[in-house]
Amino acid sequence: MSQMIKNRISGKIISVFFGQVINRNDCKKHTFLFLFMILTCHSYIHSQTKYLIKDKDGFDFILNVAVDGNTINGFTREKALLDYTSKFQFQLIKAASSLKHPEIIRFNAILTNDKFEGTYDYLFSSYKVIGNIERDSISYSLFKENGELYNTYKGETIIDYSKKDYGQIAEDIIKITEENIFDPQIIQSKKWKEVRTKMLSTASTASDDLEFQTGFFALVRNIGFSHYYIFKNITSLSKTSQKPSLEEINSNTVILKIGSFLEKVENIKPLLDTIQQKAYSNLIIDLRDNTGGNFKPASLIANFLTDKEFISGFFPNKNWYQEYDRLPDKQDIEKFCIIDGDSTNINSKYGFYISSKRNKNSFKGNVYFLVNKKTGSTAEALVIQANSGYRKITHRSLAFDRKVYALSGSKENIIKHRPVIICKYGNESPSRRQPLHTPYLR
Numbered sequence: 001m002s003q004m005i006k007n008r009i010s011g012k013i014i015s016v017f018f019g020q021v022i023n024r025n026d027c028k029k030h031t032f033l034f035l036f037m038i039l040t041c042h043s044y045i046h047s048q049t050k051y052l053i054k055d056k057d058g059f060d061f062i063l064n065v066a067v068d069g070n071t072i073n074g075f076t077r078e079k080a081l082l083d084y085t086s087k088f089q090f091q092l093i094k095a096a097s098s099l100k101h102p103e104i105i106r107f108n109a110i111l112t113n114d115k116f117e118g119t120y121d122y123l124f125s126s127y128k129v130i131g132n133i134e135r136d137s138i139s140y141s142l143f144k145e146n147g148e149l150y151n152t153y154k155g156e157t158i159i160d161y162s163k164k165d166y167g168q169i170a171e172d173i174i175k176i177t178e179e180n181i182f183d184p185q186i187i188q189s190k191k192w193k194e195v196r197t198k199m200l201s202t203a204s205t206a207s208d209d210l211e212f213q214t215g216f217f218a219l220v221r222n223i224g225f226s227h228y229y230i231f232k233n234i235t236s237l238s239k240t241s242q243k244p245s246l247e248e249i250n251s252n253t254v255i256l257k258i259g260s261f262l263e264k265v266e267n268i269k270p271l272l273d274t275i276q277q278k279a280y281s282n283l284i285i286d287l288r289d290n291t292g293g294n295f296k297p298a299s300l301i302a303n304f305l306t307d308k309e310f311i312s313g314f315f316p317n318k319n320w321y322q323e324y325d326r327l328p329d330k331q332d333i334e335k336f337c338i339i340d341g342d343s344t345n346i347n348s349k350y351g352f353y354i355s356s357k358r359n360k361n362s363f364k365g366n367v368y369f370l371v372n373k374k375t376g377s378t379a380e381a382l383v384i385q386a387n388s389g390y391r392k393i394t395h396r397s398l399a400f401d402r403k404v405y406a407l408s409g410s411k412e413n414i415i416k417h418r419p420v421i422i423c424k425y426g427n428e429s430p431s432r433r434q435p436l437h438t439p440y441l442r
Helices: 024-045 087-096 166-180 184-188 190-203 209-220 265-278 295-305 318-323 330-335 377-390 411-416
Strands: 004-009 012-017 020-022 048-054 061-068 071-075 105-112 115-122 125-133 137-143 149-157 245-248 253-257 282-286 311-316 337-339 351-355 366-370 404-407
Touching: 048 137, 061 105, 061 209, 071 115, 105 125, 115 137, 166 190, 166 209, 184 190, 190 209, 245 265, 253 265, 265 295, 295 337, 295 377, 311 330, 311 377, 366 377
Parallel strands: 253 282, 282 366, 337 351, 366 404
Antiparallel strands: 004 012, 012 020, 048 061, 048 149, 061 071, 071 105, 105 115, 115 125, 125 137, 137 149, 245 253, 311 351
């Protein structure tokens, strides 16, 4: 610890500073430098900086970063989630899920020089974070529990940030919705009016794009209809899903992997022909991370699996609701055009419906669906319909005469254990995710 002993000798001040004798001018200079070091070190130890994080695949956000010694903490706007739910509801969600914080993002890490490593919580998910921080920038990568890279982020210090007019964006969303929704009963419902009011009142408090998107989904989660999203305004979409593929486990079992139903039919049909030619006994259809797509490739799969005809669902348009104050049923089938895997004509006055065809050469072995929480939309509908067929809850007739399995796990578990039906669909309510039987898979 520095000691300064001041003595007056011959009218001058001399100082002993680390054992060195200096005059008055040098004393002032050293004192200034010493105080500057204390102030700058203190500001670094207890500094907090805002960074604008750019997400090339998602929504940009503001990350507040606080450094305290060898600890670094990062977080988005504090208690932002409480703007979209009450404290009581938040505590219920927190107790029943993996949600930990009232912030959308919060991380805690150990800082060594400019490198840091720790835990990163993003809503219901947790990751290992490894990154680097400098005065004017931050970069970090997130890793899943198995060590797989999830995403990489980069950001720069915010100097001049102009927040978007989220209030106006909310008004635009409401206007587009109310002008284009087909069923007027939805717009007139109490639930929609509550969502509308809450969206307008919370929009102005959103600090960035990610918070606005998160708040939007929190409000419309139980609105009563699906495929209601907001997307980042980009000119092109990069296709990240792998091409459909076959992987033979043995002479009796094969895995058909379909990462997306945005695939063209001609990329899937040759694989189905191979399955049919080799006469496998077990077909595992891997739809993990398949978020859906078009009806035509999904209809191709459905027709491959059944020799029965059944209706998957109706898609009525605004004309239908203007003339009929109800949902359509099989008695209205003549008013709709069909999508059955070959025909994709949807230019009907009232909309269209999806149906399977009678396929005499359908697959005769056991069918297993592999799904996870990202299996959605068209892919989810295919699995639900197949499973409903086994449970004899189809619209017109029994779709599948044999066992159809919906599994959640790895292909090794499927091969090593005798699987049973596990209805685990990521986008369904918890009450509908209960297994039909006690699974052998752990």
